Amino acid sequence: MKSRSAAIHEAALRLAHLQNPREAWHRTLMAHPPLAGETASLVAWLHQQALMGATVETILAGLCVQALAMDLDLDRAVVAYLVFHPQFDGMTFTWTRDTGQAERQAATQPDIRRLPSPFLHMQTTGIEELRYRLDDRGEPLPFPLLSHLRSLGFTDYLAFFQPFGTSADPGLWPDMPPGTVMRAGVTGSFSTARRNGFTERELDVLRTLVAPFAVAVKAAATIEMAEILLGTYLGAATGRSVLRGHVQRGHGHRVHAVILYSDMRDSTALAASAALEIYLATLNAYFDCVVDAVDAQGGEVLKFTGDGVLAMFPFEEGTQAGTNACGLALAAARDALDRLGQVNVRRAEAGASEIRCGIALHAGDVMYGNVGSARRLDFTATGPAVNEVCRLETQCKTLAVPLVLSDTAASLYGGPLRSLGWYDLRGVGRAIEAFALPEYRT
Known part of the structure; x- marks a missing residue:
């Protein structure tokens, strides 16, 4: 089915061989009165949302509310796209007139592939529009979703796919049928429950809005995915810092914090003896325990060092906040x-x-910032305190305890501790007294 803009363009081309292009285009527009008067303000609003970095929820709900104000009988609208996320593969947002809100739902590959759907069909075939009348009870429908919408009283369904011109890496979708291309883009749909479905005017307005709507959604999705990916690989606070423009080599800051360093035991032997899949699964199980525990207490994971985890709990030096940070x-x-x-x-x-x-837990200054070459940077944590906490952790094995605190960290903790003695650690210019909790016995 051709869009209105495509029909106008084709009509202009047919007239072009008879007269000059400018006159042909003018006559075509006169024969097809534009919808600009109805949609111009809404298109401008969508562009503004894209420039302002509005969320998809805000864009979808705002579009639908303004469509209702334009007398479009809209009862349901959906928009979806593929995502780069460590836990999900797609994101769907659904607005209904009953709720007046856009609700988010994350989807995994099994969710997306579970049943044939208009969205999946368009992404794998490249079809950019599908329309189905749902009010003919005797007419069979090709997708289970459409039958469900019919049972809810919807009468008309218009779906769109706005491609980006790229496709998902086939290696990321190994269970798709051979030769299937998963096209990247924005998919969406509009539905009404009004008797006799959408009018031609409503269909023209909705088709006119597809491209600017998709642009606004893509802008919002790109920003969110950047935040998620940077937060995943750099940590939430560091990711936000990078997005705010702290990307110059040498840019950094000093943070006073309680530092946590965890190191997995016997990982070298495991890597040498176990299959790669078993080794990675074991490593990830360990990381899940440590990272989730740090996140639960509001800490910031700074980086992974092989099978080690370096995290910090910042506080302002010279305040009672140090005791709180140590407790966390x-x-x-x-x-x-x-x-x-x-x-x-x-x-x-x-x-x-x-x-x-x-x-091991320690307290001190962490120098945190951009280091590296002019073309390859890393946001890393350095400084004596980082070296000291890593060295101190080795005493866990020597002393046969799973958790030790340095004298600096112990000075911030108000609870009972027992001294494990003083130790000269390699690369540390002073002796450090190690402490353990009473329940951890050597």
Whole structure:
């Protein structure tokens, strides 16, 4: 089905060989009165939302509310797109007139492939528009979703696909039928429950809005995916810092914090003896325990160092906040060990080996910023305190305890601790006294 703009363009081309192009275009527009008067303000609003970085929820709900104000009988609208996310593969937003709100739903590949759908059909075939009248009860419908909408009283369904001109990496969709191309783009639909469905005027307006709507959605989705990916790889706070423009080499800041460093035991031997899949699964199970525990207490994971996790709990030096930060770091450490204990129970039942780690807590300054070459940068944490906490963690193995605190961290903690003695650590210019919680016995 041709869009209105395509029909106008074709009509202009037919007239072009008879007269000059400018006159041909003018006569074509006179024969097809434009909808600009109705849609210009809404198109401008969509452009503004894209420039302002509005969320998809705001864009979809705002579009639908303004469409109702233009006397479009709209009862349901959906927009969806593929995402780069460590947990999901697609994002769908649904607006209904009853709720007046756009609700978000994340989808995995099994969700997307579970049933044939208009959206999946358009993305794999490249078809850019599908329309189905739902009010003819005797007419068979090709997709289960349409039958469901019919049962809810909807009478008309207009779906669109606005392609980006690119496709998803086939390696990311290994379970699709051979030769299937998963095209990237924005898919969406508009539905009404009014008797006799959409009018031709409403269809023309909706088709005119597809491209600017897709542009606004793509802008919002790109910003959100950038935040998610930077947060995933750099940490939430660091990711936001990069997005705010802190990308110059040498740019950084000093942070006073309680520092947590965790290191997995026997990972080198496991890497040498186990299959790659088993090794990575074990490593990820360990990271899940430590990172989730840090996140739960509001800490910031700075980086992974092989099988180690470096995290911090910042506070303002010279304030009572240091005690709070130490309490949060200690709670995260205990939680991580408890989570590992639960994982190990399940691993023992499955005949898998135990996952063990050592955790050290320290307090001091972290120099955190951009380092590297002019073309390849890393946002990294450095400084004496980072070196000291990593060295201190090695004492967990020597002292046979899973968690140790430095004298600096212990000075911030108000609870009972027992001294494990003073130690000269390699690369550290002073002796450090190590402490353990009473429940962890050597």
